[in-house]
Amino acid sequence: MKNLFCLIAVLTPALVCAEPSSKLAWTAEQLSLVESGNPQKGRELAQACAACHGEQGISAVPTYPSLAGQLPTYLFKQLQDYRDGSRQNPLMNGIAKGLTPQDAADVAAWFSTRPAAILSANAKGAYPTAENLVKRGDKQRLLPPCEVCHGTDGKGQAQDVPALSGQSGDYLAASLRAFKSGERHNDIYARMRILAETLSDPEIEALGLYYQNSQQ
Ligand code: HEC
Ligand code: HEC
Structure with a gap:
């Protein structure tokens, strides 16, 4: 697995393979x-x-x-x-x-x-750019749909893929920017850094609002 991780690191030079992302x-x-x-x-x-x-x-x-x-x-x-x-x-x-x-x-x-937050009405449809990335991804960027890992309801899945629905959009966007810059690097196998690197800032903002306006 370390070899696979290093191969990914070669393909995305911002990543290093010397240190594990999470212990x-x-x-x-x-x-x-x-x-x-x-x-x-x-x-x-x-x-x-x-x-x-x-x-x-x-x-x-x-x-x-x-x-x-x-x-x-x-x-x-x-x-x-x-x-x-x-x-x-x-x-x-x-x-x-x-x-x-x-x-x-x-x-x-x-x-x-504790019951998950419902910050607003279920209004995720108001963010079509984000909805497209969540449901379809982007083949040109080799970007898988977010829901493959985070679930169709944004509830996350075992062991370590978090629920996103109902989370604050500001916090979600800040996390995506931190994965993109590499400042946050605790995602095992760099699963989030590889994706976040390809996202533009407006896409990041829209994805945060999409999930804030989704219910689990
Ligand atoms: C290959 C599986 C996978 C895909 C696809 C994926 N994620 Fe993730 N995501 C993860 C994992 C695993 C973590 C947890 C990383 C860690 O351990 O900190 C995570 C964490 C996150 C976090 C941090 C949440 C928090 O509470 O800090 C955000 C935000 C996020 N993902 C958004 C997205 C978005 C938006 C997409 C689609 C563009 C996406 N993810 C696609 C696996 C994935
Ligand atoms: C002084 C404010 C403060 C207190 C008190 C605090 N936290 Fe936090 N917590 C934060 C902030 C800010 C973040 C986001 C930090 C970042 O971006 O990495 C955070 C992030 C987290 C996360 C990561 C969530 C995610 O979605 O990835 C967990 C888990 C967490 N805190 C648990 C706790 C627990 C348990 C306690 C009490 C024992 C606690 N925190 C007390 C401010 C606080």
Whole structure:
């Protein structure tokens, strides 16, 4: 697999193959740790997250992501990546270091059981450029449709493809720009960096709004 990754890196020179993108591997042990997450314990820990991510995991600040309804495996992975520095953010690196792996599993279990945000009416049809990319991709750019991985309802899928529907458009666009520049590089096999590199800024904005206006 490392060879495949290096081959991809040769094809897209912005990527490096020396360092793994994320140190997390989805072993049976890692998965059973996430499954053991206790939502009641997580609820207590989540009090420390409420100021930024909202009491019920729905953020009131457009640049802060909502966590409600997100896959527990994805939330757990992001916390591990912030913890070991694979994903860089001045606020989250410190916060994640204060959580043990069991705490991360507990808090992921809690937020994943909260109902996903409905930020607005189901109005994704208002963004035809984005809808085209989501449903059909672009053969000329070898761009697969987003829904192949993120699901036709934007709910994400195991283990680490996040739900996007109902997420803040500003946050989604910022994440896409960070994958595009390589500033965010914790996506295993560079699955998002390879795609984001080909997206224009107006497409990124439209994709953010499309998913903000979609319901899971
Ligand atoms: C001071 C504000 C603040 C607090 C408190 C905070 N967060 Fe965050 N969190 C952020 C910001 C800002 C981001 C987006 C950072 C980035 O772009 O990488 C984020 C991102 C995340 C992500 C990644 C979400 C995604 O969709 O990729 C997770 C998971 C997360 N936080 C969990 C937590 C948990 C659990 C707590 C409490 C233990 C917490 N955060 C407390 C501000 C905060
Ligand atoms: C080959 C599978 C695949 C395809 C196709 C794909 N994604 Fe992703 N996407 C992922 C994975 C895996 C992650 C999680 C990366 C990580 O571990 O941080 C992700 C993460 C994201 C995130 C970050 C979400 C967050 O909460 O931080 C955004 C935004 C995103 N994808 C948007 C898109 C859009 C828009 C498209 C279509 C143009 C797309 N993705 C196509 C696999 C894919």
